[in-house]
Amino acid sequence: MNKIVVPVDFSEDSLNALDCAVSIANKAEMGVALINVIKSGRFDFFKGVESVGTKGDFEEILMRYEGKVQHGLEYTIKKGKVFREIVDYANELNAHMIVMGSHGLSGFEEIWVGSNSFRVVSEAKCSVVTIRKSFTKRSFDKIVLPIDTTWESRHKVPMTLEIAKLFSSEVHVLGTALSDDEGEMIKLNNYVSQTCDFFAENSIQHESKVIKGSNSTEMSIQYGKEVGADLISIMTEQDDPFSSILLGSYAQQMVHHSPIPVMCSHRRHESEFRFT
Numbered sequence: 001m002n003k004i005v006v007p008v009d010f011s012e013d014s015l016n017a018l019d020c021a022v023s024i025a026n027k028a029e030m031g032v033a034l035i036n037v038i039k040s041g042r043f044d045f046f047k048g049v050e051s052v053g054t055k056g057d058f059e060e061i062l063m064r065y066e067g068k069v070q071h072g073l074e075y076t077i078k079k080g081k082v083f084r085e086i087v088d089y090a091n092e093l094n095a096h097m098i099v100m101g102s103h104g105l106s107g108f109e110e111i112w113v114g115s116n117s118f119r120v121v122s123e124a125k126c127s128v129v130t131i132r133k134s135f136t137k138r139s140f141d142k143i144v145l146p147i148d149t150t151w152e153s154r155h156k157v158p159m160t161l162e163i164a165k166l167f168s169s170e171v172h173v174l175g176t177a178l179s180d181d182e183g184e185m186i187k188l189n190n191y192v193s194q195t196c197d198f199f200a201e202n203s204i205q206h207e208s209k210v211i212k213g214s215n216s217t218e219m220s221i222q223y224g225k226e227v228g229a230d231l232i233s234i235m236t237e238q239d240d241p242f243s244s245i246l247l248g249s250y251a252q253q254m255v256h257h258s259p260i261p262v263m264c265s266h267r268r269h270e271s272e273f274r275f276t
Contacts, residue, residue: 002096003031007086007120008075010036010057012133013101018061020131020261021099022069023138027166031072033093034058037085038077083119095126102130102255102262118255121236121264127159129231131261140167140231140261144224146174146216147195149187156235156265157195163231163263164204171199172227175210176219185210217253224260233263 006021008014018034025032036054058075065073078085090098102117121128145160147153164171175192177185192208199206213219224232236251254262 002028003033003093004028005033005035005086005090005093005095005098007082007098007100007116008034008036008058008061009101011101013131016133016136017099017101017129017131020129020135020138022065024097024099024129024163024166026070028096029071030096031074032069033089033095034061034073034075035086035089036075036077037082038079039082083116083123086116086120087123087125090124090126097126098124098128100128100130102132102258118252121251121255125266127263127265129261129263130255132259134259135230135261137230140164140169142172142227142229143169143231143233144172144174144220144227144229144260145195145233146176146220147188147191148176148178148216149184149191152235153191156233156263157198159263159265160233161199161202161204163233164199165202169204169231171204171206172223172229173199173206173208174220174223175208176216177210177212178214178216180212216250217257220254221258221260224258229260231261231263232258233265236264236266 004021004025006014006018008018018032021032024030036058038054054077058077062073062075076089078089086098098120100117100120117130121130140163143160143164145156160171163169173192173195175188177188189210192210196206196208209223211219211223220232220234232254234251234254251264255264
């Protein structure tokens with residue numbers, strides 16, 4: 001059975017992400033697997049005290065969610081680098097998705113989730129949804145799908161379709177133009193049109209718009225706010241030699257700054273959807 005992995009540091013952000021993950025899992029008929037990672041050396045002096053406390057916290061969560069997770073809820077406690085253990089655990093389970101808070105503990109305590117969310121996004125093989133505690137809805141009624149003229153854009157379309165089908169979402173296809181070049185604008189409009197045709201063929205309610213600006217992140221977030229979006233679906237490309245630049249300039253900004261949940265998809269296989 002496919003599973004959704006949820007990293008938990010017991011902060012409000014991570015527990016809010018868990019609530020959202022349960023909603024997705026129940027609709028998708030998947031189980032939920034929780035993970036907490038204890039950094040190596042952090043509690044070595046106390047020899048295991050930390051794992052006892054964490055286990056108790058998890059058992060409380062299991063009691064709280066008893067009967068609410070339709071296809072199973074489990075947990076594991078790991079020790080090591082936080083982002084690496086999360087990614088390895090998701091790979092071990094062949095997880096369908098990771099859902100995690102974009103910010104964790106704050107103040108004088110370590111920012112556990114927040115400092116690792118983007119590392120997980122950039123290295124996970126599956127899609128990753130990052131969510132802030134301010135987002136309390138348990139459905140994705142409106143999804144913004146930014147499209148540009150790069151071929152990688154197409155790979156996030158099928159995953160967006162999957163979520164849209166689960167929640168009967170309305171998809172807003174947003175063409176983001178950073179140039180006034182006539183050829184690029186024609187190409188962008190064609191890509192937006194083809195994406196809309198794909199959603200129409202799959203009976204997904206959709207709208208489209210093409211806008212120009214200087215920052216794709218700001219344009220996507222602002223448009224998402226205007227239409228009342230519950231999710232922004234973006235693409236990260238980890239196989240490209242310039243991926244660190246692409247991730248830093250777009251996906252990282254989205255994960256760290258969007259008040260709207262962000263779903264980051266990776267190119268794992270050839271997409272069923274193509275631009276022509």
